[in-house]
Amino acid sequence: MKEVSVAVVGATGAVGNEMVKVLEERRFPVNELRLLASKRSVGKKISFNGNEVKVEELTEDSFKGVQISLFSAGASVSKKFAPIAAKSGCVVIDNSSAFRMEADIPLVVPEVNPHAIAQYKNRGIIANPNCSTIQMVVALKPIHDVSKIKRVVVATYQAVSGTGKKAIEELSSQTQAIFNFKDIVCNVYPHQIAFNCLPHIDVFLENGYTREEMKMYYETKKIMEDEDIEVTATCVRVPVFYGHSEAINIELEKKLTADEVRKILSNAPGVKVVDNPDNNEYPLAIYAAGRDEVFVGRIREDVSKENCIEMWVVSDNIRKGAALNAVQIAEVLLERYL
Ligand code: A2P
Numbered sequence: 001m002k003e004v005s006v007a008v009v010g011a012t013g014a015v016g017n018e019m020v021k022v023l024e025e026r027r028f029p030v031n032e033l034r035l036l037a038s039k040r041s042v043g044k045k046i047s048f049n050g051n052e053v054k055v056e057e058l059t060e061d062s063f064k065g066v067q068i069s070l071f072s073a074g075a076s077v078s079k080k081f082a083p084i085a086a087k088s089g090c091v092v093i094d095n096s097s098a099f100r101m102e103a104d105i106p107l108v109v110p111e112v113n114p115h116a117i118a119q120y121k122n123r124g125i126i127a128n129p130n131c132s133t134i135q136m137v138v139a140l141k142p143i144h145d146v147s148k149i150k151r152v153v154v155a156t157y158q159a160v161s162g163t164g165k166k167a168i169e170e171l172s173s174q175t176q177a178i179f180n181f182k183d184i185v186c187n188v189y190p191h192q193i194a195f196n197c198l199p200h201i202d203v204f205l206e207n208g209y210t211r212e213e214m215k216m217y218y219e220t221k222k223i224m225e226d227e228d229i230e231v232t233a234t235c236v237r238v239p240v241f242y243g244h245s246e247a248i249n250i251e252l253e254k255k256l257t258a259d260e261v262r263k264i265l266s267n268a269p270g271v272k273v274v275d276n277p278d279n280n281e282y283p284l285a286i287y288a289a290g291r292d293e294v295f296v297g298r299i300r301e302d303v304s305k306e307n308c309i310e311m312w313v314v315s316d317n318i319r320k321g322a323a324l325n326a327v328q329i330a331e332v333l334l335e336r337y338l
Contacts, residue, residue, distance in 0.1 A: 001334060003031035007066045007090070009058055009081065010073030011035035011046060014165045015095055018323035019070050020048055026327060029334070036062050037073070063088040067338065070326050071095060086124030091333060093126050093326045097211075100127040100219060107222050109134050110328040111270040112141045117332050126329055131321025132156045132212070132235065132244055133219040138294040138320070139313045140250065141224060142268035143261060148253040151230040154216065157238045157245040158201060159285065162317045163188060171239055194239050201235040210235060243285030244317040252307045258299050261309050265296050270320070275299050283314035291316055292324055 006023065010016035016037070023030060033048050036058040045052040056062065058077070063069060063085040071078050071085075072095040082092045082099065099105040106116035107127045120126045129137075132154075140149060160167040167188045174184045174194035184192050191198055201212035209217075216233040238245075256264075266273050274283050275297040283295035294315040302308035315321060 001029045002338075003029040004067040004334060004338065005032040005034070005065055006030045006330075007034040007036055007063060007069040007085075009036045009062075009069060009071040009077065009085075010095075011055055012037040012041045012044060013072060014161050014168065015072040015318055015322040016070075017046070018318045019072065019326060020046055022319065022323045022327045024049055026331070028327060028330065032065075034062065034066060060084050063090050066090040068093065068330050068333065070323075070330065072322065072326075082125050083123075089124075091120050091124055091126065091338070093128055093329050093333075095128040095322050095326055097130065097215065098127075099123075099125055100129060100215075101222070102127075107219060108329050109137055109223055109325060110332055111268075112137050112223055113225060114332050117329060117337065120333065120337065126333070128322065128326045128329065129219045129223060130212070130215040131162055131317040132158060132233075132246065133216050133223065134321050134325050135244060135294045135313055135315035135317075136216065136246060136248060137220060137223050138268075138270050138315075139248070139265065139296050139311065140220070142264050142271070143250065143252070143256070143309075144224060144226070144229075146260075146264055147256050148226075149229055149250050150253055151251040152220065152232070153249040154231065154233045155247045156201075156216075156233065156235045157197075157240070157247075157285075158235060159240040159242050159244055159317055160193060160237065161242050162201075162244065162321070163237075167193075168241060171241065175239075189237065193237060196239065198237040199234060201237055209233075240285050242289035242316055242318060243314055244321060245283070245285055246313045248311050248313055249302060250309050250311075251305070252309065255307045256309065258301050258309065261299050261311070265299070270294055271296055273297065273299075283312055285314055288314045288316050290319070292319060294320055 078098040106119040272293040282297035298312035
């Protein structure tokens with residue numbers, strides 16, 4: 001593959017850092033890596049392929065000569081700088097929610113809709129979906145291809161790393177404070193996250209759902225290219241550092257047995273079935289952390305309703321849920337289009 005110049009925007013953050021690691025691990029053909037963050041981080045160094053690369057301040061001139069930019073510095077940074085980057089000729093793969101639902105911007109999970117990457121030509125931007133949606137659609141699509149999914153009911157158990165580095169520190173410092181009989185401090189979340197579960201991710205909307213829950217609703221339809229799939233989600237932040245877990249109930253048009261679903265998922269790209277309850281084997285966040293796959297287990301037929309399947313889906317939210325998915329998009333982009 002030919003070598004390209006790559007920029008990572010938000011390189012000092014939880015996802016940006018992982019993007020650099022994934023580029024290195026997957027030997028993405030980089031001839032120059034530009035690491036961009038806020039003024040606060042200028043002078044910091046991040047190691048890449050054995051070299052220490054200096055972090056630079058993100059400015060309007062940062063993208064000259066860059067071919068692919070991976071953005072993960074929040075929606076407001078993306079809204080301002082992604083169009084500037086695209087205008088200067090590079091393709092932006094944006095991890096924020098800024099452009100995901102815009103009709104002419106592709107929203108891509110390479111195992112599900114890689115063909116949509118071709119639409120990067122519209123505006124020079126490809127959106128990386130929300131972390132909880134990515135792992136869910138990787139597990140849903142192969143089933144949907146065999147028996148159409150009518151409705152999905154999902155409850156998520158989401159790790160604090162999805163909120164960024166400050167949230168990782170908050171869970172850690174609150175846990176230490178509690179064990180040392182000190183007062184806890186809440187800066188990132190509105191309530192204590194240590195030893196607690198918060199049914200509140202992103203802001204509340206008029207319909208009573210949170211924006212995170214509605215992201216799962218809208219993004220699933222867009223990525224699966226099927227407006228008829230209904231989705232209802234309850235998104236919960238839990239005191240886990242890495243790895244989102246999801247309890248998913250799917251209603252199918254035609255019945256599939258649990259064994260059939262297990263077989264379909266065993267052959268699906270990016271999925272690993274871990275489903276051996278007799279040996280206490282099922283997907284766990286602590287084992288998914290640092291891994292690339294979407295792990296699926298506890299597959300069973302719903303006793304309460306015909307043609308419904310229950311399953312438990314776990315993946316590393318920083319990797320497949322963000323950094324890895326973005327780099328996989330970049331790989332397809334480079335191989336097929338640049
Ligand atoms: P910095 O470390 O300089 O603040 P996380 O999601 O883990 O909190 O990380 C957010 C990332 O986005 C960090 O790399 C952060 O850089 C970067 N970032 C936040 N605001 C800006 C900004 N206005 N300009 C450039 N980078 C930003």
